[in-house]
Amino acid sequence: MLLSSFAGKNYIKMAEEKKLFKVKIDNISVEVEPGTTILNAARQIGGEIVPPAMCYYSKLQGSGGKCRTCLVKVSKGSDADPRPMPKLVASCRTTVMDGMEVSNITSPEVLEARKGVVEFLLLNHPLDCPVCDQAGECHLQDLSYEHGADSTRYEFKRRTFDKVDLGDKIKLHMTRCILCYRCVYTADQLTEKREHGILGRGDASEISTYISQSLDNDFIGNVIDVCPVGALTDQTFRFKNRVWFLKPVDAHRDCENPKCCGKTVLWMRGNEVFRVTARKDKYGEVEAFICDTCRFDKKDVKDWIIEGPRKIERHSVISQGHYVNTVKPKDALVEVLDGRQPKLLFNIHSESQVNRPDIDLSKIHGPAHSDDFKK
Template identity: 75%
Template sequence: MSDQKFKVTIDNITVEVAPGTTIVQAARLIGGDVVPPTMCYYSKLEGSGGKCRTCLVEVSKGSEKDPRPMPKLVASCRTTVMDGMEVKSITSDKVLDARKGVTEFLLLNHPLDCPVCDQAGECDLQNLSYEHGAASTRYDFKRRTFEKEDIGPYIQLHMTRCILCYRCVYTANQLTDKREHGVLDRGDHSAISTCIGKALDNEFIGNVIDVCPVGALTDKTFRFKNRVWFTKPVDAHRDCPTCSGRVRLWMRGDEVFRVTARKDEYGEVESLENGKTAWICNTCRFEKKETKDWVIEGPTKVNRHSVISQGHYVNAVNGQPKLINDVIGKDPKLLLDIHKISDVNRPEIDLSQIEGPAHSDDFLPNQSTGTMKQIGKLGE
């Protein structure tokens, strides 16, 4: 039974997975736009998922044995695949409409303070709103707010930005010896807080910053010091007796502005070669802020669609990529004579002979002769 595989089709792409695999895990094996967005699910944390509903998908075929579709959209992070299951993610209008609605609900009470938020530029909620959000809000009421609370010297809590994903609670519960914070109260009064004003001072508690998908938990040592797209991420490591010691330094020049754990393409902390998660300790995160403390491995590979890639630090290291050798001999349109492939101008028309900037009226057909006005002008 260990070698048994289930075939699941997601957006017309079939992949084989082991029994017990969830739909979102199967989608990540495919990659690309097929992968549903997630705000609360975190594969490295047990029990996460099923709270934000941003990963809703449509199951158009339950399985090979029971091909009936599921009656409503399901959370892909909580639904396991069956052999022969067919799923629609970005190919379903119902799914896209549902994600738009969920995004609107998440933004109802979320403050629009991206210009002053340290999470801007690497915020999952920002990405979700750009991809699935509406252009304007229909909410006319006053947003929910919370009083500021001090939870320690290293972590800043902004409860007004929290979407109650529970990631930080699971992180503290599973990484630390004792959990000192959680979700208090119920309904719209629910809030992340500590019991009787205790501080979060555990050696691994800084990892709640890395797992937070919004700007609710941020690094006080990096607070208001720089924008993430102005810094250059660099992979580094050190021999740390407490944690993995594998980190990402966010530098500007020779100055290290902040230290975080390394993350994969889905914004989750990377796994080590032995399968364990590369969580980092507070010493590496908050106290080692000089390059002499680290062994620099090289620039981090950043997705070109990320706002962080706008720093162009890769060009300074590797130089501008030369694409001319790749396109020569493949009939590239950008290397052809525009006059020979365009229907706008005839080959005998030389744009350099036009006095002043060319205007669309210069190329309108002459109603009487059927020729273009510009040809007559050039003939004169």
């Protein structure tokens, strides 16, 4: 009691005296608290100078340092010791010093190294974006678009793995994995017992449960959200729709699970809820984790209180749907036809066996099959 109050007082005193560190990143100055990493200091500045991060996840302790996309050059260590750091450093795991100067996009060396890292990450990646559910919200897609080369120099067979069902809710497609370890940290820090991990070493390492078993825990669904690529996907959503055809809306519900915040994004088309995810910020990190009940079992609009459309960054392919402030284009045909309605040869909905709007695609288990549309 005595000790703790003493410590508390000390802490307040420290907070008052706490000196902020001045850091310069790409010649932009920012003042941050001691202990901040270079990456987070850059995020405080924002914009183009923020290094990309594939494995770092601010909500997961100990993550980062592995993918090497966030490498930066420290051209001045600190005011006290101005020597530059001899190698490029992982900005997500290097803390700032007072007076540090960092070059990211202003250093050709960094850009060169980053290009190399992107090439390495894509070396064994299948590039099956056209059939990948992550396409459109994939960090590797964004990264290679921004920093990668337009062709590969790799002439060998790519490494492949079999697809694995980690239970009936999560699909593991190891071939796409970039081994960021985020899902391992998620299971470690969110669930009671981690049931999966990394097996093997080198380019043969894989995410696995060792002996095939299902991941079963009320928070394990978050591994889908933290996965930067399409290695871990939602079985209840796989092949149901492309993300950019869906309308993300913020919604919440009173979740029974005390650890779950119940604040989610519903990905809808019409009144159909195709999938539920946590809310992600502009760095693709979730704001708060959600439980598996919210994610997998509440696929009805009635379960949710809708708050409104989610803001998606303008350059994202998801916002190509233009679902906010949309102006319906004027139907020119009516004008041309002097007010007459265009004559349809037939109504496709009444003729076709597929395209039946009364069938909810999101309620069908697995990919839709023609059998699902039989009358």
